């Protein structure tokens with residue numbers, strides 16, 4: 185970035201105090217910030233006591249070889265015992281752990297006692313297949329209960345899992361199997377997606393023909409769709425119900441070192457081969473359990489928690505499987521898409537299960553805005569008491585829509601910033617403490633040290649922008665990139681000395697609250713000003729006719745970069761030159777003339793990654809009339825053809 189700070193254009197004045205009754209009974213109060221500030225390690229040592237340890241740790245943090253952290257290193261514990269058995273032993277065996285809702289409408293209820301039996305059987309089955317502590321297991325599954333059971337079974341026997349999102353291709357799966365050197369793959373015949381069965385097993389078969397995957401000796405297959413034409417490799421493929429079904433329902437969990445690897449999860453990032461992010465046992469479980477308790481104010485006896493993410497992403501690992509189950513929560517697991525068979529499906533699920541805490545992503549919220557306010561209005565959403573957001577900056581207007589149309593203006597909205605690498609939530613309001621601001625993640629959680637620095641690594645003053653950094657180690661931090669310590673150092677620890685570089689632009693407002701501005705690569709340079717794509721997008725979405733916007737900087741001879749916006753209009757809006765002018769002027773009025781887009785192009789869809797993030801890189805290619813770069817991670821590659829066909833040739 186050429187200037188020391190990002191522009192700070194958007195002014196947001198709206199404030200929402202926590203509801204009084206929530207604040208009065210909140211799990212975590214303002215005192216936690218003070219306590220953690222006075223003794224950060226003491227604070228985390230106390231949070232670690234939420235878990236049941238076979239051997240209690242005596243040392244909290246070993247930071248003698250930074251940035252390679254060891255948390256609670258002389259402690260020993262079993263993750264599956266913590267997520268399952270201990271709740272049964274405490275008398276909660278009959279409590280529902282998972283309310284499963286299949287896309288076709290089939291349901292299953294698993295209590296903690298059911299989960300204990302199934303996880304034990306699966307652990308016994310993996311052992312029969314020769315899986316030992318330390319062996320890697322790849323999991324390529326739809327969103328069904330067996331996915332959580334498989335992860336917990338791996339954790340139970342100390343075999344690190346590598347979950348690969350079920351929407352990824354055979355090639356992506358093969359690369360990840362090879363990098364992790366997995367010996368067993370757990371998959372299913374398929375799952376239900378948009379009203380029809382969608383096969384998964386063929387992608388595994390194809391992946392296992394690729395060089396580098398020869399060491400996979402078993403493929404464990406869950407029967408979900410029951411399609412008949414499944415191909416079978418004798419001696420390698422095993423039906424889950426056959427091998428798991430005949431195992432003993434008892435399995436004695438063994439304790440593992442706090443630093444024993446729990447899982448590898450690949451993040452693609454913008455360049456290079458996927459990075460295998462390594463998470464370990466004690467620190468990870470401590471932070472996901474604490475943050476789930478604090479940020480969502482979870483009351484395990486009465487709440488029904490629903491995180492809509494896919495288990496293939498870190499959000500699903502931390503806030504479907506490990507955090508909620510460590511806390512003994514009752515949760516919803518939904519297999520399908522929000523619009524199958526109708527656009528009110530999510531709200532129907534909230535109503536049916538009495539969901540009290542909903543955790544989802546801005547991309548989903550914006551899709552619901554586009555579909556119309558009348559859809560959620562048809563359902564009883566009065567059980568909801570806390571709404572969460574994660575994955576991207578949430579535009580203030582999307583935040584307001586979420587609070588108003590889903591939360592009936594009652595529920596706090598917690599915008600949670602974190603990453604695959606951080607393992608758990610890092611920056612977020614606390615629902616019983618923080619006066620929230622639409623669009624801001626606001627404050628580092630108790631025990632977390634984050635700030636915004638300029639190019640010279642100096643902390644910026646309030647009202648200025650720069651780069652988000654984490655200045656102290658945290659329990660659920662990644663330990664390295666699997667097999668590549670050097671890349672771990674280069675990617676995260678070399679930009680600023682002794683600080684973790686998150687790769688996100690951010691600013692501090694006049695109160696010192698943090699606003700995330702998107703990936704650093706997504707900041708534009710216009711006539712000497714750094715302007716964040718996020719702020720221009722939020723200004724566009726604040727116009728009543730715009731549902732969603734993606735903004736890129738296109739090379740421009742006069743201004744270095746010119747702002748080019750792609751917008752999806754709300755149902756009913758007519759696209760014409762007058763509207764485009766109106767939108768350009770609207771942005772100028774909101775943010776100032778410097779941020780007025782040079783071009784605005786109404787489109788039907790935006791290119792998204794499979795985790796729902798807008799791929800601005802491809803839009804930049806379009807805006808600069810280049811051949812498109814790699815479109816492999818796109819959900820739907822036809823979207824780009826559509827956009828290009830609309831584009832008048834370059835001005």
Ligand code: WT7
Nearest residue numbers: 499574575576577599600601602603604700703
């Ligand atoms: C990147 C991490 C964290 C689980 C899902 C994504 C962006 C995430 C927010 C937020 C603004 C956010 C950042 C971050 N991001 N949450 N609340 N506000 N930006 O995990 O795929 O590892 O992506 O997502 O850019 O660096 P991930």
